[in-house]
Amino acid sequence: MPFLTYRRSIQLRQTLHDTQATVVTPDEEGYPELLSRWSQASEREAGAVVIVTSSHEISLVANFATSYYIPFVVRGGGFSTTGASSTHGGIVIDMSMMRDVVVDRASQTVAVQGGATWDAVDQACAKEGLAVVGATTSAVGVGGTTLGGGFGWLTGRHGLVIDNLISVKIVLADGQIKTASNEENQDLFWAIRGAGQGFGVVTELVFRAHPQRPSVFGGFIYLQIGQLPAVVDFANKFDAQATGDEGLFFGFTSRPHDPLSTVIVALLFYNGPLSAAEAFFAPLLTLEDIQNETHEMPYPEMNASLGRFRSLGTRKSIGGATFALPLDYRLVQEVHDDFAKFIRTYPRVEGSAVLFELIPYTHVAQIPVDATAYANRGPYHNFLIFFCWYDQELDMKMTSIKYAMTRRLRTRAGVLDIAGEGTGIYSNYSGTTSLKPINKPITDSIAGHEGDAKELFGKNLPRLQELKKIYDPKNMFQKWHNLLIPSTAH
Numbered sequence: 422m423p424f425l426t427y428r429r430s431i432q433l434r435q436t437l438h439d440t441q442a443t444v445v446t447p448d449e450e451g452y453p454e455l456l457s458r459w460s461q462a463s464e465r466e467a468g469a470v471v472i473v474t475s476s477h478e479i480s481l482v483a484n485f486a487t488s489y490y491i492p493f494v495v496r497g498g499g500f501s502t503t504g505a506s507s508t509h510g511g512i513v514i515d516m517s518m519m520r521d522v523v524v525d526r527a528s529q530t531v532a533v534q535g536g537a538t539w540d541a542v543d544q545a546c547a548k549e550g551l552a553v554v555g556a557t558t559s560a561v562g563v564g565g566t567t568l569g570g571g572f573g574w575l576t577g578r579h580g581l582v583i584d585n586l587i588s589v590k591i592v593l594a595d596g597q598i599k600t601a602s603n604e605e606n607q608d609l610f611w612a613i614r615g616a617g618q619g620f621g622v623v624t625e626l627v628f629r630a631h632p633q634r635p636s637v638f639g640g641f642i643y644l645q646i647g648q649l650p651a652v653v654d655f656a657n658k659f660d661a662q663a664t665g666d667e668g669l670f671f672g673f674t675s676r677p678h679d680p681l682s683t684v685i686v687a688l689l690f691y692n693g694p695l696s697a698a699e700a701f702f703a704p705l706l707t708l709e710d711i712q713n714e715t716h717e718m719p720y721p722e723m724n725a726s727l728g729r730f731r732s733l734g735t736r737k738s739i740g741g742a743t744f745a746l747p748l749d750y751r752l753v754q755e756v757h758d759d760f761a762k763f764i765r766t767y768p769r770v771e772g773s774a775v776l777f778e779l780i781p782y783t784h785v786a787q788i789p790v791d792a793t794a795y796a797n798r799g800p801y802h803n804f805l806i807f808f809c810w811y812d813q814e815l816d817m818k819m820t821s822i823k824y825a826m827t828r829r830l831r832t833r834a835g836v837l838d839i840a841g842e843g844t845g846i847y848s849n850y851s852g853t854t855s856l857k858p859i860n861k862p863i864t865d866s867i868a869g870h871e872g873d874a875k876e877l878f879g880k881n882l883p884r885l886q887e888l889k890k891i892y893d894p895k896n897m898f899q900k901w902h903n904l905l906i907p908s909t910a911h
């Protein structure tokens with residue numbers, strides 16, 4: 422797209438001149454910092470960044486951009502690794518000044534502004550003895566996580582983030598400000614729970630909170646690869662033994678101080694007394710470990726644990742698939758072997774990881790797939806690939822390796838056989854893991870977030886496309902996943 426012209430940037434300033442919003446263009450101080458994202462690979466040179474402070478300001482920006490067909494994106498936590506919150510030449514609506522969190526202990530509800538991250542929510546809730554379902558990594562944005570569905574350590578007990586969402590305030594592409602809930606604009610509320618990035622800018626989200634005990638059990642364990650059979654054996658009993666208060670991520674990463682070799686990394690979670698946690702995880706805790714960092718801690722500390730992967734590499738990419746239990750040991754071993762080859766082949770990729778993410782799915786799967794736009798409900802779990810590197814020339818290579826790995830999981834990890842109406846793809850982790858051949862270079866816009874909308878939303882896609890005609894007829898919100906393009910995989 423053409424870069425925002427000087428004339429349009431003056432008009433944008435004039436549009437906002439009576440407000441608290443700040444417009445920052447490429448020639449101005451602070452501009453490079455405002456382009457910064459969790460992954461440098463997803464940074465783009467914007468035509469202008471508007472730091473907004475209210476729904477009204479966002480309404481003015483959205484209406485301005487839509488009137489002139491200027492692409493615009495929303496930057497929440499900035500964790501998208503596919504450039505979904507960046508634009509080359511368009512306008513970024515930067516929500517970093519809209520991060521307030523207000524907890525109401527009496528009603529056990531929390532109102533969160535659209536630019537907040539989960540760590541602020543965790544801290545505010547903990548002061549009141551409460552917690553909300555948020556992402557397992559509290560550094561990521563509330564807006565981006567929630568609108569795509571959202572799961573976290575408390576999902577096993579309370580369901581997805583969207584299953585705990587009471588209402589949102591949302592600015593549409595034409596600038597209208599709406600409230601959506603089960604009582605108001607129900608169809609919009611249906612759509613934003615799973616495909617929200619395609620419908621507007623969410624400025625406030627109200628969540629149901631839950632009483633939370635002061636401490637949980639959790640933390641990392643590192644094990645030798647030789648322990649893999651015991652770990653897979655334990656994982657395969659997880660669905661049968663979990664009650665809702667447990668979580669286990671396990672997989673592979675590079676060995677600290679010896680980055681060319683691999684270790685098993687496991688992150689444990691138990692929301693209950695220490696004795697019960699130790700009993701549940703005994704088969705893992707009694708294995709001979711390289712390092713065991715598990716301990717009791719407040720929930721916000723647990724939820725910040727994965728932050729250790731945050732600072733590694735300057736360029737990062739995530740991708741996902743799903744898997745059903747029992748895992749075939751040979752498949753897990755193949756995932757390891759691929760990963761071991763990956764870290765031996767490419768320079769400075771230490772800190773990359775692949776994780777099988779076990780969180781009880783009972784609450785998630787018992788809600789019908791068509792009850793919300795989110796279509797990834799079923800008796801299965803997420804698999805996450807997290808790659809980090811430094812060299813820009815590796816960007817495309819990383820994406821194609823990620824794609825091959827997720828595709829292997831998709832075809833072999835059992836979900837295609839049992840998914841039912843669920844799609845078996847989490848739209849916030851990945852785009853296409855299409856089984857159809859892709860006859861073009863695999864870039865992050867294909868293997869990343871701009872996936873095949875039919876694969877992601879399944880039977881919910883036709884209704885989403887009808888609602889797009891009402892709420893975003895010019896398809897201004899298309900950078901996350903383009904809901905109007907059924908297939909990129911050809």
Ligand SMILES: Cc1cc2nc3c(=O)[nH]c(=O)nc-3n(C[C@H](O)[C@H](O)[C@H](O)COP(=O)(O)OP(=O)(O)OC[C@H]3O[C@@H](n4cnc5c(N)ncnc54)[C@H](O)[C@@H]3O)c2cc1C
Nearest residue numbers: 497498499500501505506535557562564565566571572623
């Ligand atoms: C390290 C890591 C760990 C993760 N862990 C989890 C996890 O445990 N559970 C889980 O469910 N997901 C997880 N994710 C996926 C995460 O939910 C997505 O990456 C999400 O898009 C991040 O949101 P963000 O606001 O930080 O990102 P951004 O890059 O700011 O935004 C991502 C997308 O959301 C849109 N967006 C953001 N805020 C708003 C808003 N207020 N209104 C409208 N659109 C908005 C952006 O425009 C963009 O399209 C993880 C991702 C990473 C990188």
